[in-house]
Structures are given as structure tokens and as C-alpha cells.
Amino acid sequence: MGFAKMMLICFSLLSLGVYQAQTFGSTHHASDPDDGNWVELRGDNSVLVPTVTLKRPNVSWTYPYGVHPVYGQNQMIRSTFFGARDLSGTVNVTLAQLHYSSFMGVVGVLDGPVAIADVLYTFGPFTLNASGDASFSLPGAPAGIYSLYVIDVNSSKVLTASPLLVTETEIKVEAPREISAGDLLPLSVEIENESDGRPRVVGAFMLSDRDYRALALNITGDGTIEGTLIAVTWNGDAFEIRGGFHPSWDLFSNLLMIFPEDSAAAIQDSVDGDADLYLITEDTWAAGTYVLTCCVISEGIVLGLNQTEVEIV
Amino acid sequence: MILRIIAFLLMLVAPVAAFDVSPQNPSAGEDVTITGTASPGEDVRIRSSFEMDIPVKDGKYEYVANGVQVPQKPNRLSVVARNVATLTAGVKMGIWITMPVTTRGGVASVSKSDVPPGRYTLKMFGDAMTGASIVSITVDAETTVAADSSGEYELVMDTSGVPEGEYRIRVGSEEKVVSIGVSQVEPSLTEPSGVGSGGSSLDSGAGSDERRSLPVSIPDPYYREMKKADADNTDEIVRYISTARNLAADLDVFEKAAFYEHYLTGHGFNVSFAYAANFSDEGRDHLWLLVTTKNGEVLDVDPSYMEVGAASLLPLEPTYFRYDQRFDDIYDAAEGVGVERLAWWTDDSAWGSAAQSEAFEEVNVSSEPVEEESVEDEGLISKILGYLKW
Numbered sequence: 131m132g133f134a135k136m137m138l139i140c141f142s143l144l145s146l147g148v149y150q151a152q153t154f155g156s157t158h159h160a161s162d163p164d165d166g167n168w169v170e171l172r173g174d175n176s177v178l179v180p181t182v183t184l185k186r187p188n189v190s191w192t193y194p195y196g197v198h199p200v201y202g203q204n205q206m207i208r209s210t211f212f213g214a215r216d217l218s219g220t221v222n223v224t225l226a227q228l229h230y231s232s233f234m235g236v237v238g239v240l241d242g243p244v245a246i247a248d249v250l251y252t253f254g255p256f257t258l259n260a261s262g263d264a265s266f267s268l269p270g271a272p273a274g275i276y277s278l279y280v281i282d283v284n285s286s287k288v289l290t291a292s293p294l295l296v297t298e299t300e301i302k303v304e305a306p307r308e309i310s311a312g313d314l315l316p317l318s319v320e321i322e323n324e325s326d327g328r329p330r331v332v333g334a335f336m337l338s339d340r341d342y343r344a345l346a347l348n349i350t351g352d353g354t355i356e357g358t359l360i361a362v363t364w365n366g367d368a369f370e371i372r373g374g375f376h377p378s379w380d381l382f383s384n385l386l387m388i389f390p391e392d393s394a395a396a397i398q399d400s401v402d403g404d405a406d407l408y409l410i411t412e413d414t415w416a417a418g419t420y421v422l423t424c425c426v427i428s429e430g431i432v433l434g435l436n437q438t439e440v441e442i443v
Numbered sequence: 444m445i446l447r448i449i450a451f452l453l454m455l456v457a458p459v460a461a462f463d464v465s466p467q468n469p470s471a472g473e474d475v476t477i478t479g480t481a482s483p484g485e486d487v488r489i490r491s492s493f494e495m496d497i498p499v500k501d502g503k504y505e506y507v508a509n510g511v512q513v514p515q516k517p518n519r520l521s522v523v524a525r526n527v528a529t530l531t532a533g534v535k536m537g538i539w540i541t542m543p544v545t546t547r548g549g550v551a552s553v554s555k556s557d558v559p560p561g562r563y564t565l566k567m568f569g570d571a572m573t574g575a576s577i578v579s580i581t582v583d584a585e586t587t588v589a590a591d592s593s594g595e596y597e598l599v600m601d602t603s604g605v606p607e608g609e610y611r612i613r614v615g616s617e618e619k620v621v622s623i624g625v626s627q628v629e630p631s632l633t634e635p636s637g638v639g640s641g642g643s644s645l646d647s648g649a650g651s652d653e654r655r656s657l658p659v660s661i662p663d664p665y666y667r668e669m670k671k672a673d674a675d676n677t678d679e680i681v682r683y684i685s686t687a688r689n690l691a692a693d694l695d696v697f698e699k700a701a702f703y704e705h706y707l708t709g710h711g712f713n714v715s716f717a718y719a720a721n722f723s724d725e726g727r728d729h730l731w732l733l734v735t736t737k738n739g740e741v742l743d744v745d746p747s748y749m750e751v752g753a754a755s756l757l758p759l760e761p762t763y764f765r766y767d768q769r770f771d772d773i774y775d776a777a778e779g780v781g782v783e784r785l786a787w788w789t790d791d792s793a794w795g796s797a798a799q800s801e802a803f804e805e806v807n808v809s810s811e812p813v814e815e816e817s818v819e820d821e822g823l824i825s826k827i828l829g830y831l832k833w
Contacts, residue, residue, distance in 0.1 A: 314568070386537055393538040401740065408531050410539035410566060 153243045154281060154288045163194035164212050165262075169280055169292045172208045173199025175300075177437045178421060180345035186353065189238040200435045201296045204270035211280045213262030213289060220283045222254030223266055228277040228293055230374070231355065236279065236291035241353030244288050246279060255283050273298035273431050301434030303424045308441040312413030315440065317396070319424055321403040321433055330428040332405035336440065337393045339419040341365075364388050392416060400426075417443050462614045464621055471607055471624050472510075477598045479614060481590040488663075489598055490613040490774075492583040493623075495606045499526075504578040505568040508604035513558045514586035521554030521771050522567070525579040529569035536563060545741060547733075548766040549575075552715070565604070583775075661773055662788055671711040675736040680744055681756055683710055694787050696747040700730040701773060701785035703746045707734065708772075716770035717743070718779060722751065723762040730780065733769065 160166035177200060182193040201207055211221065226232075227248035235244040250271055256264040268278075276294045281287070304318040319332050344365055351358035360371040367388045392415040396407040409422075420440045426433040462479030469475050481487050497504045504527070513520060524530050524544075530551035533541040544551045549572045571578050582605075590596040602610065607624030672679045684703055691702045700716060707714045713735040722729035731745040743763040745753055753760055770776035776785055 389538050391538060394541070395538060396541040398543050407543070408533075408541055408568075410533045410535075410541055412539075 152247070152249075153245050154286055158189055158238050159191040159290065160214075165214055166191065166194060167211075167213055167217075167290045168194055169209050169211045169278060169290050170195055171199045171278070171292055171294065172210075173201055173205070175200045175202070175436070177423065177435065178342055180342070180347055182347045182349070184237065184239055184349045186238070186351055191238070198293075201270065201294065202300055203273050203296055203298050205296075206270055207268040207278070207294070208265075209268070209278065209292075210265040211256075211258075211263060211290065213258055213264070213280075215262050217258055217262035217282075217289070220255035220257050221264060221289065222252050222281045222283055223256065223268060224252040224279040224281060225250045225268065225271060225276050225294070226279065228275045233277050233291050233293065234355075234358070236277075236288045239349055239351060239353075239358055240355060246288070250276065254281075271296045273433075275432070295432060295435065297435055298428075298431055298433045301424060301426050301436050303422070303436045303438060305422060305438070305440060308443055309411065310413075311411055311415040311417065311442050313411060315394075315409040315411060315422075317405075317407045317409065317422075317424065319400075319405045319407065319426065321400075321426055328428045330400045330403065330405075330426055330433065332398045332400050332407065332424070332426050334396045334407050334409060334422065334424045335393070336395075336409050336411075336420050336422045337389065338416065338442075339421050339439070340416075341390050341393070342421045362388060364390065411442065415442055462612075462617060462619075464612055464619050467621065469602055469621065469623055471605065472601075472603045473623075475600045475602055475610075475612070475621060477600065477612060477614070479596055480594045481596060481615075483590060483592050483594045485590045485594070486587045487590055487596050487614060488585060488587050490583065490585045490611075491600060492581060492611045492613075493605050493609065494579065494581045495608070497578045497580060499571040499576050499578060502570055502573075503568065504571050506566070506578075506580060508565045508582075510562050510601075511565055511604035512562050512601035513560050514584065514598070514600065515560050515588075516557050517587050518558055518560065519554065519556040519583075519585040520558050521552065521583045521775075523550065523552040523581045523583075523769070523771075523775075524567065525550050525768075526572045526575040527551050527569055527578055528572050530567060531569050533566040533568075534563050535566075536561075539566075541566075545735075547717070547741070547764070547769065548719075550766070550769045552769050552771055554715075554771040562601075562603070661777060661782060665773060666705065667709050668711075669709040674711045674713065677742060677757060680707065680712065680734055680742070683707060683712075684744070684746060684756060691746065691787070693790055696750055697730045697780065697784040698787035698790065699746045700732055701776065702787040703744070704732055704773065704776075705787075707732070707744075714744075715772070716776045716779075717763075717766040718768045718770065718776075719762075719766045728780075730776070730784075731763070 159168060163170070176197040179193065179196055179198045184191050207225075211223075213221075224246060226246050227250070229245075229247060231240060232244055232246055234240045235242060251269070253266065253268055256266050258264050271294075273296050276296065278292045278294050280289045280291075282289055300322050302320040302322060304320075305315060309315055315336065317334055319334070321330065341364065346363045348361045348363060349358065350361075355374045358373060362369045362371070362385060369385055369388045392412070394409040394411060396409050398405045398407050418441070420442055422438050422440050424434075424436045424438075426435075462477055465476045465478070466473065477489060479487070495506070497506045522532070526549055527546055528549070530544040530546055531541055532544050532553060533539050544553050546569075551569075567580065586598065588596045588598045600612075602623055605623055608622070610621045610623045612619050612621060672683060683706065687703070687706055691699050694702055704714050704716060715733045715735070716730055717733050718728065718730050720728050729747075729751060731743060731747070734742045734744050736742070743758050744756060745751065745758050745763070746756070748754070748756055748758055753763070768779050770779050773785065
């Protein structure tokens, strides 16, 4: 299994189909982090999030948070819903398997009612405060990719959704804090508490902090899956995904091509839970902070995800 | 025996795929044009290879090839590194992507067919075997061109990334050695053609100038695609070998290894050869198979395990942990040990008839018809690209 396969498995975990779903209405978001109907997740292990924007007639927002937590299995999920000021009453919080159409419907990319299926659990009701906000802590979940939905009890409208990744375990990544441009970056990845012999794929990707933050996902469309356009952009280069999201080699290879040259990736199969990898840098790489992301996947499950920084001098 | 005679006679009368190389003494990075004649519309397989020695410094080695051009599909690219303890291969396709290569017995090899054509920068690095002062790397590229209606064909090969020195170009059974960066060209050396006009016969690799005629050649096409097995199931390896054992009953150790390499490859297994010059310290050489699963696990498979005193078809004895050379396919193995020792196809009972398909219909483990197409095998940039591709 390779880097692409790992990526495509990640993509594939975003199921397109929705079955045996319960249907809800939805509301629109605003870019305001305190007032825009967004839910902010908190955790100890976070990853940087590219800038995500949606621009459609009558719908426009920029995702307001720059980092997103990754939870370990059964780790408590702490979050706060920042609703519009005029919201009141109570909300329920539902954790369900992430389905592309449901999630996109809630955040305003797609029109029409929102069907939520494969619900893991629903908690609530939680009473909104005077600002339309509510904080809550939810029990953990098995490893998987979910969506957390906040649902207005009175109107049965889904107020917001947030993707949520739960990994099976933690991974320990050892890497030099600093290397010179042109040096190899050695990585040692250790999967904690893993000795069951399952085949694993360990992947690592390094991108400059500056370039990482310059990555953007600009979404436009007419409210239908077919009419949706997701443009992955970086410093003027763009790759467009039209219609539904279908993981493929072409999609991945095109995505790969928009990354700047001072980026590197490594991939390794591992049967014993540990992996030693090398990332190649070149002496033309700009000095600065680079974001190193490591991921371990086994049989379609994300075992662990870790993001750290490396200085290139 | 009759077939052996027929094959030998065919070698004597089969046409030779003549070709020319221009320029004859290219400078590094210069295009080399290969032209020749074959039967109208014939697919002509062209192989090129070069070797280099990489110095070891502080126990480590590194090799970078800039702008290596991967030729048109169908193609195949492979790299073998010797005297290595570890090998990490990197390819720059926009960004650098690296992956480790399994090393056994000081040899690491990667091979892949149908690499997306294009220009890549390659980097190979790692730790050399203890005490080694040089790491030897062999790069082999193969592609196919179609002769036009007049039987003429042409291929332009970019030599970027190829170091100065010998650059071997082989068409059918004929090989020319071009000296890149050196003002001399070695004379064309012709070997008997294989069974069929595109047959491939390989020299023994005994020396850069040494050529010798081979008494037998590898049939062309050699590999056939048959019904796919569950190639990652070790039980399937045992089942397939057991099913075909009657056909291999009269083969010796090396022929048997080659027979099963062909047979398992045809059924979708990722198979290579392992060769030990002094197997089990008993003063004799030995050849067995390495089957690599999708997860990268490499299984030793020895169809002659009883002859060498091993306990099972999938032996676990430590003596199998060490081998001197790993051959990706029959062509590499023929270069390494000589095609005569592998020529199972000249055995009546193994080959069954001149048509391989007839032979394999007898051992097809499925009731479904056997499909025959040219087989894909494994290769270099694309071990990485293959990873990327899935």
C-alpha cells in the first residue's frame, strides 16, 4: 500500500451514500467565529487546517478556525457551539459517521434537507446561553471519521457540523528539531500499544508553514453535488474538483502537482508498528518552519496522526 | 527431447533483429537513436542498461540521477543494488517522495512495468554492508516500439542521468555497447535469436566485452497472464505449486525454480529469484523463489526444498535468509546463472507442447478458461509510482 492508497483511503472514509437517515433542515453560517453557527472542537493533538471558503449566491463564509483537534479512541470530546446571537432554546449534539452529502448540506454547500445516518450517539439537550452558545463534553468514540452535528431541538434544524477524526492510538514521532536545507530528515515513527501484527502503512509529509497556510479550499456551486466546484489553490496554482468527491489516482496525482517543490513525502509499510523514514530536502529550500505530518493507517482505519514542526536553516 | 532439438534448430534459422545506434559515441545526456528492421507491425522490445559503482563513505552511499527519462509505455524499469545493508529510493515528481526498499543478503532490487513516461530525478541512498567500499548499482530500462508497415522502427533514448561508461542496448538477441563520454564503440555482437523473431537471449554477464552464443534462448513472449490467484494468500502458493508438480517432476532444481517463477507470475504472484552461490555452506549453489505479498512481506518458496533438505515448501531455515543475488525475472536470472540452467521450456513434460497455453490448460486450477495476455511485472520509479498508483 502506498502514499496514494493511504490518501485515497482517507478520502474514501468520507462516505457518499446515506442510508436509513433522519432528515433535518439546516441554517446558514457566517464567518464570525463567535456568532457564525460554528462548533469549535478542543483537544491536545491538533492539526493545521487550510483556509476553507464557500461562496454561493446568498451563502458565504470562511471557516473561522485555524486548527482542528484529532482525538484518540474513547477520548472525551470537548467543544463549544457558537450560535448566532438571536438563537435560544436547546440543542442536541449528534455524532454520526461522516457522509459527504450530509456534511456539505449542513455547511451550506448543498441545498435541500439534510439526511443524517449512521448515528453513533446523540446527547442533550444543552441549553443555549444569552449569546446563543453552549459548551459540552461528549464521551469518546471508536476509531473512525465522524461528523458532529448540533441540532436545534425546537426547529429540528441542523445548526452546524464539524468533521471529527478519532484515531485508534497515538503515534510517537522522533525527528530532529532542526536540519540544514539539503540534508535528509530522518524520522522514527512508533505506534504505541500496537503489537497485533496488522499490516500498516506509515506516511509522512512535510510542507513549509508558510505554504501550508497559503493552501486554500475555495468552494463554489449551485447547491447540487454535480454543480459543486472545490478549488484547491496554492499561490495562484489551482486544482479543481468538480461534482461529487470520488477518490482516484488522477485526483491524487493532480493534487500532488500543486504542492510546492520544497515539500517532501515518504511512505513505508510496517508490520511491527515501527518505521524509519527519510524525507529528502534540497539546498534550495527556503529556511523557516516546516510542518511535518505523520499518519499511520491499517486496513482503512487511521491508527494515529501526528503533526509537529521542523526548522530548516 | 524432440522439443529441445526443434528449439535448437529454430535458433539457427530464426531471423536476427538487426539495429543501429546513432551516435555511436554520445556525450552524456545526448539522445541516442536506435533504428532497425523487423517484421512489419512487429513489437520490438528494446532494453538498455548501465552499471555504476558508488563509493562508500563512512559506511553510507548516495546516488542521484537527474532528469532520467522513462520511455514510452509499455516499459519496465528496474534497479539492483549490491553490497547494501539498507536502500531508500526517492523520486522527484513535483515533490520528493521516498520509500525504503527491502534488502536481503546485501542485495536490494526494485522493478516495475508501465511506469508513467516522463523525466524524473532519482535518488538512492542508505547504509552499505559492513566493510564494503563500493556499492554496485545496475539500472535496466525496457520499452517496446512497433515496426511500421515496412518493418522499420526507431526509438530515441535520452541518456540524461546515465553515467559515463558503457551503455548497453539490446534488441532481440543482438546487443551493442555504446560508450557514453568515451570515443569508441564496440562492435555489434550477435547471438542466436530466440524462438520467434523477437526472442531474447542474454549473455552471461561475464564481462563487458565477452559475448557468447547461448545454446537455448528464452521464448518470446515468455510470460503469460493466466487466471489470477489470491496472490497474497500463502495457501494459494502451496496450492498452485502442488497442482503443477507433475509437470515439473522431471526438472532439476534450477529449471524447477524457473518453471514455478513463470507459473506463479502468470497467476499474478509477485515472484523473483534468490540465488546463493554456496547454499547452506555445502559448496553448491541454489536457486529458489521470493514471493512478495501486497503488504511487502517476502516469502521464501523453494520448489526443491526436499532436494536441499529443507522442511517445507515455504522454508524458514536461517540458510534461506542469505542469498547472493536477487533476480527480478527470467531475463535477469538468465544473465546471472545462464539460460541453460533455467531452460525448463525445453522439457517435453513441463512445456507439454510448443504452445504454452496448452501446457497450462492441463494445470489450470480453475474451471474457467485461461486468458492469455502479456504479463506485467514489477519495476523502479514505479515501485514508488506503483505505491502512488495503489
